[in-house]
Amino acid sequence: MDQVWGNRAASAETAVTTRHLARLWGLPGTQLGVVAWPPAKSDKRFRTWHYWWQAHLLDCLIDAQIRDPQPERVARIIRQIRGHHFRNNLSWTNDYYDDMAWLALALERAARFVDVSKPRALDKLDDQFVGAWVPEDGGGIPWRKQDQFFNAPANGPAGIFLARYVTPRGDRLRRAQQMADWIDSTLVDPDTHLIFDGIKGGSLVRAQYTYCQGVVVGLETELAVRTQDERHAARVHRLVAAIDEHMCPDGVLAGAGGGDGGLFHGVTARYLALAATALPGDTTEDRATRELARSLVLRSAESAWEFRQTVDGLPLFGPFWDRAAVIPTAAGRQAQFVEGAVNASEVPERDLSVQLSSWMLLEAAHTVDAVRTLDNGSTPAPETESDADD
Numbered sequence: 001m002d003q004v005w006g007n008r009a010a011s012a013e014t015a016v017t018t019r020h021l022a023r024l025w026g027l028p029g030t031q032l033g034v035v036a037w038p039p040a041k042s043d044k045r046f047r048t049w050h051y052w053w054q055a056h057l058l059d060c061l062i063d064a065q066i067r068d069p070q071p072e073r074v075a076r077i078i079r080q081i082r083g084h085h086f087r088n089n090l091s092w093t094n095d096y097y098d099d100m101a102w103l104a105l106a107l108e109r110a111a112r113f114v115d116v117s118k119p120r121a122l123d124k125l126d127d128q129f130v131g132a133w134v135p136e137d138g139g140g141i142p143w144r145k146q147d148q149f150f151n152a153p154a155n156g157p158a159g160i161f162l163a164r165y166v167t168p169r170g171d172r173l174r175r176a177q178q179m180a181d182w183i184d185s186t187l188v189d190p191d192t193h194l195i196f197d198g199i200k201g202g203s204l205v206r207a208q209y210t211y212c213q214g215v216v217v218g219l220e221t222e223l224a225v226r227t228q229d230e231r232h233a234a235r236v237h238r239l240v241a242a243i244d245e246h247m248c249p250d251g252v253l254a255g256a257g258g259g260d261g262g263l264f265h266g267v268t269a270r271y272l273a274l275a276a277t278a279l280p281g282d283t284t285e286d287r288a289t290r291e292l293a294r295s296l297v298l299r300s301a302e303s304a305w306e307f308r309q310t311v312d313g314l315p316l317f318g319p320f321w322d323r324a325a326v327i328p329t330a331a332g333r334q335a336q337f338v339e340g341a342v343n344a345s346e347v348p349e350r351d352l353s354v355q356l357s358s359w360m361l362l363e364a365a366h367t368v369d370a371v372r373t374l375d376n377g378s379t380p381a382p383e384t385e386s387d388a389d390d
Helices: 006-021 052-066 071-087 097-114 117-131 152-164 175-184 210-227 230-247 257-277 284-308 353-371
Strands: 149-152 198-200 203-205 309-311 315-316
Touching: 006 052, 006 284, 006 353, 052 071, 052 097, 052 203, 052 257, 052 284, 071 097, 071 152, 097 117, 117 152, 117 203, 149 152, 152 175, 152 210, 175 210, 175 230, 210 230, 210 257, 230 257, 230 284, 257 284, 284 353
Parallel strands: none
Antiparallel strands: 149 198, 198 203, 309 315
16 A cells, blocks of 8 residues: 555654644643644643644544554553643533534544543533534524534534444434534525534524535534435535535635634545545445545645645645645744634644644545545445444
8 A cells, every 4th residue: 555645644743743742731641732833931831722722633643543553642642631631620521512522522533443431521521412402592502602603613523423422321323413404404505505604593604614514524424324314425425516616726625724724624624534435325426425525635635745844854734735834933923712713823834723734634635545435336444333432
């Protein structure tokens, strides 16, 4: 098997771990990602806390462990989980359901693929999502607690988690289907077939972000695998085609800058890779969708790699994969948390989110290159069908 994408993913991993990983407050057995490089003194002291960035760092470490199992990386995964718990005030939860969904997804994968289990944390997060379902208020689950904004970035990843999570209390597959059906009936643009951001007070919030599309591709793919219900595969066909048409100029996923936006297209690449490797079926549409999803990941990865910079022998990526990255300095405005979201640094390449997104993309490229759709339309067993549990 060609090792090009594995080598590139490993280079991205080394760049992030070298520049960003540090012990939390000097505590033994802990680790988190410093949110900027070059960092300010406050960054090194972890005064800034971006919960969902750290959850994606954990998920990227798990991707790397699946690609190339190493005992030291398992130790890093354990330190990352411990650091997250400490920095979050010895709690797994916060006020944002989308944040909690990203951590839940990473912890579930840590248990399934790395044998690092946190069953109490998963049960606590599971309770948050199940209890937040409020169709009588127009949802869906809301973006955050005490809020009436019901959006795809919360319902998509929470639904993926619930589709995957089976507990002694029973599986959550039916609720995951309800969430997917709510998104399909409420947030689909009838003209482009893209997913709108959300609904508030009965009115659509019509913004269309790449990661809204990605999480819905992931949710519908999970449900297609687990239920064999044809409606889920049909939704994946429609949405992957819409992403290609409207969000991939020249076949490269569109970027959204730094800050939180730095993660958007990386999330989409992750779930396009899931569709490419796990979407079941042998119809013409199934095969075409798998191949299109695979192509979008690989073309985006080729472009991101082409336009990278190299600093001290390691890659540094830009927030837009179709243009040259800029090497950041310690000067200028840093990313700031404003009204529930993190704005970009003056030079977005400085943000951990931007580097994580490209690492995620390269891991996705390795996945789709390593697991190719078979000529007869069947696919290898997807990550969703492992027998491991908590």
